[in-house]
Amino acid sequence: MKNNLRKRILVTGGAGFLGSHLCERLINDGHEVLCADNFYTGRKHNLSALFSNPLFELLRHDVTFPLYVEVDEIYNLACPASPVHYQFDPVQTTKTSVHGAINMLGLAKRIKAKIFQASTSEVYGDPEVHPQTESYWGRVNPVGIRSCYDEGKRCAETLFFDYFRQHDMRIKVARIFNTYGPRMHPNDGRVVSNFVVQALKGDPITLFGDGSQTRSFCYVDDLIEGFVRIMDSPDEITGPINLGNPSEFTIRELAEKVIDITGSRSPMIYKPLPSDDPLQRKPDISFAQKALNWTPNIQLDEGLKRTICYFEELLGQNAT
Numbered sequence: 001m002k003n004n005l006r007k008r009i010l011v012t013g014g015a016g017f018l019g020s021h022l023c024e025r026l027i028n029d030g031h032e033v034l035c036a037d038n039f040y041t042g043r044k045h046n047l048s049a050l051f052s053n054p055l056f057e058l059l060r061h062d063v064t065f066p067l068y069v070e071v072d073e074i075y076n077l078a079c080p081a082s083p084v085h086y087q088f089d090p091v092q093t094t095k096t097s098v099h100g101a102i103n104m105l106g107l108a109k110r111i112k113a114k115i116f117q118a119s120t121s122e123v124y125g126d127p128e129v130h131p132q133t134e135s136y137w138g139r140v141n142p143v144g145i146r147s148c149y150d151e152g153k154r155c156a157e158t159l160f161f162d163y164f165r166q167h168d169m170r171i172k173v174a175r176i177f178n179t180y181g182p183r184m185h186p187n188d189g190r191v192v193s194n195f196v197v198q199a200l201k202g203d204p205i206t207l208f209g210d211g212s213q214t215r216s217f218c219y220v221d222d223l224i225e226g227f228v229r230i231m232d233s234p235d236e237i238t239g240p241i242n243l244g245n246p247s248e249f250t251i252r253e254l255a256e257k258v259i260d261i262t263g264s265r266s267p268m269i270y271k272p273l274p275s276d277d278p279l280q281r282k283p284d285i286s287f288a289q290k291a292l293n294w295t296p297n298i299q300l301d302e303g304l305k306r307t308i309c310y311f312e313e314l315l316g317q318n319a320t
């Protein structure tokens with residue numbers, strides 16, 4: 001790439017599942033990447049392939065504290081995403097979303113950088129509108145066990161749009177629906193990695209509730225393509241914009257697929273449904289299709305095969 005096209009890009013939460021894929025993609029596109037992460041759920045190991053690359057730099061930093069660096073673009077991904085982890089220290093989760101957004105927006109304002117926010121389908125809560133469109137305001141419990149994450153992310157969206165209106169900034173807000181793939185932590189706690197690890201170990205597959213609740217699963221490579229497209233889109237496209245795969249499955253169907261592909265003999269067992277667990281979720285992606293010419297290509301069977309290969313290798317290494 002010609003140097004005048006090379007950008008300096010900050011990725012917060014870059015040592016996590018999505019962040020590490022994003023750092024890799026941006027480096028492969030020829031950009032300089034500064035990854036800032038406090039390693040709460042992320043790991044240096046996720047970035048090991050990038051350490052020898054002079055375009056890559058890793059900084060241990062907590063986004064709830066100010067950060068003074070000089071970059072052209074910021075992707076703000078820092079925040080634990082799995083219910084198990086974001087509920088472990090809920091006050092810190094809210095601080096990460098809210099103080100983190102304020103600091104990254106303050107930084108972007110000072111250096112006139114374009115800034116992307118990793119928002120979430122959780123802003124729709126347990127939705128009455130199905131599939132969810134960006135114009136739907138959501139149904140979120142403000143005082144439940146998921147609120148630290150849901151309301152933190154909603155407040156971060158508010159901050160992004162207030163900085164946009166008040167300070168004329170270039171913002172990009174993506175509402176990400178359930179995404180899975182290689183480099184999820186084996187103890188991440190989210191459903192795809194839980195089921196795959198359980199199936200490969202021969203442990204019982206833990207279905208919460210009766211398994212009839214639905215989710216729509218996006219493979220990580222498709223999502224990262226969406227991130228880059230929204231960042232590169234014209235300034236008037238601020239979002240919020242849904243990014244996800246609209247193919248919807250019940251959690252029981254997901255378990256059956258994982259058992260089928262792995263050939264596992266794990267039994268399915270049922271555990272209580274956690275409170276406020278959304279019953280259905282499916283993105284309407286017509287806005288992303290039109291504005292970004294983006295549509296996910298990798299369907300669940302193929303994505304699961306790739307994810308299962310990753311975990312087979314990882315668990316094999318750990319066994320030796």
Ligand code: NAD
Pocket residue numbers: 012013014015016017018019036037038039040041042043061062063064076077078079080081082096100118119120121175176177178179180
């Ligand atoms: P992850 O837990 O793997 O990654 C989050 C990263 O943020 C980790 O590396 C963690 O160490 C870091 N982090 C947490 N708190 C921090 C802080 N205070 N300062 C600096 N770093 C901090 O999760 P992920 O799936 O990669 O999610 C990345 C982002 O995308 C999150 O903001 C999440 O809310 C959002 N998101 C993800 C999904 C999904 O399905 N994967 C869906 C919706 C939204």
Ligand code: UDP
Pocket residue numbers: 065066067068069102103104105106107108109110
């Ligand atoms: N900030 C930062 N890096 C910068 C500039 C600002 O981390 O380069 C943080 C700083 O902590 C500040 C916050 O961003 O409190 C919000 O900045 P803003 O300029 O919007 O408001 P301020 O609080 O400075 O009036």
Ligand code: UDP
Pocket residue numbers: 082083178189190191192194195206207208209213215251273274277278
């Ligand atoms: N779930 C499950 N078993 C697990 C983990 C999760 O049945 O071991 C369910 C969970 O109750 C939810 C869905 O799978 O209905 C997706 O959960 P996840 O934590 O992956 O993400 P969420 O979309 O709820 O944030």
